Amino acid sequence: MTKLTQKNKRTALLCGISFLNLALFAIAGEMKDANGPGAATKNQIVIKDFHFTPQTLTVKSGEKITWINRDDEPHTVVSVEKQFKKSSALDTDQEFTTIAGAPGTYSYFCSVHPKMTGTIVVEK
Amino acid sequence: MSDYISHDHEDDGIDRRGFLHCMAWAGTGLLWTISGGVLASKTLAQIAKAGEPLPTTDLSFLQISDSHIGFSKEANKDVTATFRIALDRINAMPTPPSFLIHTGDISQLSKPEEFDTFDEVLKSCRTKDVFYVPGEHDVLDGSGKLYRERYLKSLEGKGSGWYSFNKNGVHFIGLVNVLNLQTGGLGQLGDEQLEWLEADVKDLGSSTPIVVFAHIPLWAVYPEWGWGTNDSERALGYLKRFGSVTVLNGHIHQVLQKVEGNVTFHSAMSTAFPQPAPGTAPSPGPMKVPAEKLRSMLGLTSVQYLQGRSSLAVVDSNLS
Numbered sequence: 508m509t510k511l512t513q514k515n516k517r518t519a520l521l522c523g524i525s526f527l528n529l530a531l532f533a534i535a536g537e538m539k540d541a542n543g544p545g546a547a548t549k550n551q552i553v554i555k556d557f558h559f560t561p562q563t564l565t566v567k568s569g570e571k572i573t574w575i576n577r578d579d580e581p582h583t584v585v586s587v588e589k590q591f592k593k594s595s596a597l598d599t600d601q602e603f604t605t606i607a608g609a610p611g612t613y614s615y616f617c618s619v620h621p622k623m624t625g626t627i628v629v630e631k
Numbered sequence: 632m633s634d635y636i637s638h639d640h641e642d643d644g645i646d647r648r649g650f651l652h653c654m655a656w657a658g659t660g661l662l663w664t665i666s667g668g669v670l671a672s673k674t675l676a677q678i679a680k681a682g683e684p685l686p687t688t689d690l691s692f693l694q695i696s697d698s699h700i701g702f703s704k705e706a707n708k709d710v711t712a713t714f715r716i717a718l719d720r721i722n723a724m725p726t727p728p729s730f731l732i733h734t735g736d737i738s739q740l741s742k743p744e745e746f747d748t749f750d751e752v753l754k755s756c757r758t759k760d761v762f763y764v765p766g767e768h769d770v771l772d773g774s775g776k777l778y779r780e781r782y783l784k785s786l787e788g789k790g791s792g793w794y795s796f797n798k799n800g801v802h803f804i805g806l807v808n809v810l811n812l813q814t815g816g817l818g819q820l821g822d823e824q825l826e827w828l829e830a831d832v833k834d835l836g837s838s839t840p841i842v843v844f845a846h847i848p849l850w851a852v853y854p855e856w857g858w859g860t861n862d863s864e865r866a867l868g869y870l871k872r873f874g875s876v877t878v879l880n881g882h883i884h885q886v887l888q889k890v891e892g893n894v895t896f897h898s899a900m901s902t903a904f905p906q907p908a909p910g911t912a913p914s915p916g917p918m919k920v921p922a923e924k925l926r927s928m929l930g931l932t933s934v935q936y937l938q939g940r941s942s943l944a945v946v947d948s949n950l951s
Contacts, residue, residue, distance in 0.1 A: 556914035557856075579704040579917045581740055581771060587814045596740060596771040599704065616814035619767050622857040624815055 551575060552625065554582050554597070554617075559625035566607045568629050575602040582623065587614040690799040693721060693728040693758070694844070694932040696881030697901030699768065700749045701739035706904035706917035707925060710739075711748060716950050717902040717931050718756045727757050728933065729798065734881035734899060735766025735809070735846030737782070746781055765792060766846040766882060767809040775810060790823050795831050801936055802835055804828065806845040808860045818847030818860035825862060829869045840875040840936060840943065848880045850889055850896045853909035858883055867894065877934070877943045883915070885928075886947045897945050900930035927951040 550570055553560050555577040566572055574584050576597040584603050585593040590613050594603035607629045617623035698714045707713060721728065738745035753761070763782040765775055779792050788794050795804045806828070808818035820828075832841070843849065849866065852858035860866075870876045876894040884906035889896040904917045905928035912918065920928060930949040937944070 557916065558914075578914070579702075579706065581768070583771075598740060614814065618773070618812055619771065620857055621812040621814055621816045622855070 553577055554623075557582075557617075557620055557623055559617075559623060562624075563626045563628060565628040565630060568607050568610055568631055570607050571604055572607055572627060573602050573604045576600065581619060582617045583619055584615055585618045587616060591615075593618070689938045690801060690936040691726065691728050692730050692732060692798075692934055694732045694734060694879050694881075694899050694934060695721075695902060696734040696899045696931075697736040697766065697884055697903055698733075698749060699736055699739045699901065699903035700752075701742060701745035702903055702917070704917060705919050710903040711752060713926065713929055713950060714749070714902045715752055715755070716926070717929070718752065720931065720948070720950065722755070722757045724933075729758070730760035730762060731756070731758055732803075732805075732844050732879065733761055733763045734844055734879060735764050736768040736881060736901075736903075737763070737766070737778075738769055741769055741771040741777060743777065746777070750781075762796070762803070762805060762844075764805045764807060764845055765809055767812075770809055775807075789827055793824050793827065799936065800938065801840045801842055802832070804831065804841065804843045806843060806849075806866070808845050808847045808849070808863075813861075816861050817854060817857055818845075818863075820860060820862050820866055825865050825869075828866055832869055832873075835873075837872045838874055840877070841870055841873050842877045842879065842934070842943070843870070844879040846880060847882045848887075848896065848898055849878050850891075852883060852887060852898070856909065856915040858909065858915070870894070875942055877945065879932070879934070879945075883909075884918075886930075886932075888945075895942060895945065897932070899932040900928065900947065900949065902929050902931065902950070905929070 550564065550566050550572045552564055552572065552574045554574060557578065557580070559574070564572065574594070574597070576582050576599060579599055581596040581598050583594050583596055584605075591605050591608070596619065597603055607627065610629050610631050613627040613629065615625055615627065695717060699710050700714065702710045721731075737749050763778075765778045765782075769775065769778045775791060779788060783792050783794075791807050791810050793805055793807050795802060797803070806820060806824065808820050810819075811821060812819055835841075843866075845860070847860055848858055849860050849863040867876075871892075874893055878894060878896045880896075880898050881901065883898050884901035884904065885898065885908065886900055887896075887898045904925075905920060906915050907918050918928075927949045930947055933946040933948070935944040935946070
């Protein structure tokens with residue numbers, strides 16, 4: 508996982524001040540199979556029946572967010588404003604993780620089934 | 632069947648009774664035909680068994696869709712086998728179709744090995760000429776590069792892979808509506824493709840029969856499930872003046888039909904797994920049915936064109 512650099516932090520801070528909703532997530536996406544019993548459930552978004560649940564998730568800046576696909580259909584997680592790195596196509600039981608960046612509201616959707624939308628609210 | 636048309640107020644070759652009759656057949660997953668207002672019912676299996684030739688046609692082609700090679704979940708653990716059965720059915724036809732149209736979702740996850748398997752199995756098909764449009768499962772890399780390299784190499788694909796061609800006086804248009812999808816939206820053609828389409832049909836005579844094929848329906852089948860295309864109205868506007876327009880799609884893994892003026896919309900079955908009827912399940916995901924029922928819900932679509940007839944004959948048959 509990539510840590511925020513000083514420069515990124517400054518950029519994020521400036522963006523956060525100027526445009527609350529344009530702050531950057533850390534570029535820290537990763538994907539893996541998630542069948543292990545120790546899979547974390549904190550800040551987890553389950554993809555099931557073509558829905559993101561919860562549809563709105565509130566997290567603290569710096570926390571890890573995980574999406575897990577429980578459908579028999581591939582899905583993706585893509586930031587509407589390209590504010591964080593998109594996932595690749597997640598097959599059944601695969602998961603995708605990113606780190607919440609600066610405070611703000613982040614809309615995302617599934618680029619394969621764009622009717623599927625969700626929101627991340629990042630608090631300080 | 633001898634259901635000659637009795638009420639044809641719009642002079643479109645379809646009356647209400649006939650249309651409802653067709654819908655009833657479609658609902659049972661059986662085979663049905665509309666050709667110039669004459670309805671007929673025969674399964675491809677029956678035809679093959681009786682050795683009875685199809686009516687003489689100027690052109691016949693076959694639509695195959697949603698193979699989903701690589702899918703291995705409960706709804707069908709062997710999609711390669713059912714794809715092979717579909718090809719066997721084509722090979723058993725007394726008059727082989729001139730060419731195939733594949734309306735997308737060749738693969739489950741756009742993996743090279745899935746495309747490899749598809750290509751390998753397809754070699755057993757007697758009909759060698761195949762025209763493709765991508766499904767969203769074929770372009771999961773976001774650009775569809777791999778799909779285009781494999782399936783458009785012999786065609787002059789425009790933009791992200793759309794094209795047109797002529798066969799026996801019929802103008803065929805393959806459209807791409809699975810790329811650059813926008814949040815909250817449906818399938819999308821995009822300005823560049825729509826401008827190309829307008830120019831493509833501009834010089835054609837209005838009596839030229841048109842066949843449009845794309846993966847996602849070009850009519851609002853069920854927008855709640857994403858079963859429609861945002862800018863399809865604009866595309867259909869360019870085709871309004873033509874006397875016969877047949878629009879073929881896949882994506883929804885079931886036979887549905889709608890007739891609007893001179894335009895016939897038709898969606899085909901998958902060769903991999905069925906999907907629920909609009910709104911009848913929590914989601915449009917793969918539908919699990921009893922093993923003995925599966926093949927009755929998979930199938931392919933045969934299309935015949937007879938010169939001088941106002942519409943093309945569209946015949947669905949299942950794999951049971």
